[in-house]
Amino acid sequence: MMRLFFLIFTLAATALAGIGVTAVLAAGMDGWQPIVVSAGIGAVLALPAAWIATQKIRAL
Template sequence: MRLFFLIFTLASTALAGIGITAVLAAGLDGWEPIVIAAAIGAALGLPAAWLAANKIRSL
């Protein structure tokens, strides 16, 4: 479980950053698109961390 939380912290931060960068590069202004992109990135971090932690654990 600790491995999952560690990977989730890294994955959600990276995916949220990618989403925010994409929103800003698209020229969308305001706080709403930035918050939505960060939330989607954090939500996508959950399954990514779960899959990565299970794959590492199975090794």
């Protein structure tokens, strides 16, 4: 189950971090700090998303 979790986490973290970075850049916030913070928030939000997705797949 951990392998499935890490696989889903890798995909979800990449997608959510990318969405966050795109939103920050579209808002006109330049600099490395807002980009890093938004990417970090995306990665942190991917943890529960990956866990929930893994549980739902295992239930099938």
